[in-house]
Amino acid sequence: MLKSFALQKHALERIPGMTQLLSKRPDMFSRNIWPGYYSRAKGATVWDMDGRQYLDMSIGGIGACVLGYADEEVDDAVIRAIQDGVACSLNCPEEVRLADVLCELHPWADMARFARSGAEALAVAVRIARAHTGRDVVACCGYHGWSDWYLAANLAGDSALDGHLLPGLEPAGVPRGLQGTSRAFRYNHLDELHAIVAADSAKLAAIVMEPVRSDLPEHGFIEGVRAVADKTGAVLVMDEISAGFRFCAGGAHLALHATRPDMAVFSKALGNGYAVSAVIGRKDIMQAAQQTFISSTNWTERVGPAAALACIKAYAARKPHEKFFRFGQRVKAAWKDMGERNGFAMHVGGMDAMAHFSIDDPDFSSFKAYFVQCMLEEGILASNLCYLMDAHCDADIDRYLEACEKTFAKMAEARERGGPARRLKGQPALASFRRLA
Numbered sequence: 001m002l003k004s005f006a007l008q009k010h011a012l013e014r015i016p017g018m019t020q021l022l023s024k025r026p027d028m029f030s031r032n033i034w035p036g037y038y039s040r041a042k043g044a045t046v047w048d049m050d051g052r053q054y055l056d057m058s059i060g061g062i063g064a065c066v067l068g069y070a071d072e073e074v075d076d077a078v079i080r081a082i083q084d085g086v087a088c089s090l091n092c093p094e095e096v097r098l099a100d101v102l103c104e105l106h107p108w109a110d111m112a113r114f115a116r117s118g119a120e121a122l123a124v125a126v127r128i129a130r131a132h133t134g135r136d137v138v139a140c141c142g143y144h145g146w147s148d149w150y151l152a153a154n155l156a157g158d159s160a161l162d163g164h165l166l167p168g169l170e171p172a173g174v175p176r177g178l179q180g181t182s183r184a185f186r187y188n189h190l191d192e193l194h195a196i197v198a199a200d201s202a203k204l205a206a207i208v209m210e211p212v213r214s215d216l217p218e219h220g221f222i223e224g225v226r227a228v229a230d231k232t233g234a235v236l237v238m239d240e241i242s243a244g245f246r247f248c249a250g251g252a253h254l255a256l257h258a259t260r261p262d263m264a265v266f267s268k269a270l271g272n273g274y275a276v277s278a279v280i281g282r283k284d285i286m287q288a289a290q291q292t293f294i295s296s297t298n299w300t301e302r303v304g305p306a307a308a309l310a311c312i313k314a315y316a317a318r319k320p321h322e323k324f325f326r327f328g329q330r331v332k333a334a335w336k337d338m339g340e341r342n343g344f345a346m347h348v349g350g351m352d353a354m355a356h357f358s359i360d361d362p363d364f365s366s367f368k369a370y371f372v373q374c375m376l377e378e379g380i381l382a383s384n385l386c387y388l389m390d391a392h393c394d395a396d397i398d399r400y401l402e403a404c405e406k407t408f409a410k411m412a413e414a415r416e417r418g419g420p421a422r423r424l425k426g427q428p429a430l431a432s433f434r435r436l437a
């Protein structure tokens with residue numbers, strides 16, 4: 001058995017669910033063929049445990065590696081930080097510099113706090129917003145991680161309805177007493193936020209939302225959300241964990257919105273794969289962090305801020321978003337064209353830097369797994385997502401799209417000859433969780 005598969009089998013015995021992140025589970029792609037583990041990654045190339053080499057056109061470290069894998073500029077800064085000691089009894093000066101840099105990029109913000117994962121930083125932001133307002137209820141829109149404050153949106157009065165708002169995110173283990181403290185509304189559906197406010201306006205502590213996801217904001221949507229925050233006194237928090245550093249150096253809201261939030265949260269692209277996350281905000285709100293207890297040992301280590309400073313500097317100089325717009329639009333147009341020419345009902349969406357497609361077919365799980373399989377045979381890690389990195393070049397996109405062209409033709413042939421499931425060497429792909437569309 002190949003090392004990659006033997007390790008997956010062993011991990012299933014030792015680690016519940018095999019991985020620490022749903023999106024990196026091999027069954028999200030196609031179990032028994034997806035390599036699962038890597039031995040080395042550099043630029044946009046990945047080597048698996050068996051030394052097989054791939055061009056990675058899949059999830060780019062699930063959006064964390066905005067520059068590319070093992071980026072020399074970022075790694076050099078991290079190596080220097082390690083050589084100077086990553087932790088001691090004093091604090092690292094890099095975190096103060098990082099707070100300055102983030103506030104310079106976002107002039108509406110005055111202060112910053114740091115954590116190491118996205119969900120942690122969001123929990124910090126929600127705690128600060130609740131402390132500042134003295135209220136409990138959070139209106140949320142989009143995906144915000146695994147924390148209790150967010151999964152509480154899936155606690156229904158009747159446990160049979162648990163999970164109905166954000167399908168695929170199970171709230172087992174989240175105290176039922178949190179029911180009603182988090183309420184979800186859909187992107188571009190201002191009426192749904194108004195309905196939450198009508199029911200709970202006196203209790204609304206925060207509105208937590210992604211600045212953009214599948215769709216761009218419709219005219220008046222963000223302004224409408226801002227007006228609700230202003231009217232109710234709720235804190236408007238932009239979750240920039242995925243969208244940040246895809247449209248410009250900093251939050252997507254800088255490029256896409258006419259108004260500004262009260263707080264914003266970053267992770268993923270902020271550290272190019274190193275663990276770091278940040279909450280920035282207005283001083284009057286951020287100071288509420290002092291009325292509560294928000295404190296953790298490993299939030300003081302040096303690697304995260306050192307990586308973030310180097311990553312922001314490299315991003316500002318290289319401006320990879322210009323490439324993301326060009327490549328992403330090319331990929332999206334090609335998927336749609338290839339799919340439709342082969343008779344598939346295609347849905348293509350997402351930010352240019354983080355595009356996705358789906359096919360309107362009851363057996364989409366098998367089609368997706370067959371896509372993964374055919375692309376692996378071309379030496380490419382791919383799925384129905386394509387997250388771009390600065391390390392991608394024109395030749396990578398050419399090679400990727402040529403492989404897609406062949407793969408869509410094979411998928412059409414499979415559809416005509418008994419369906420894709422019969423051709424799978426692995427398992428059909430598992431459905432991911434779905435955001436409220």
Ligand SMILES: Cc1ncc(COP(=O)(O)O)c(C=O)c1O
Binds near residue numbers: 144146
């Ligand atoms: C918008 C958004 N918020 C929060 C998170 C959670 O971040 P993390 O996985 O670092 O906890 C993610 C991760 O995908 C995300 O995309």
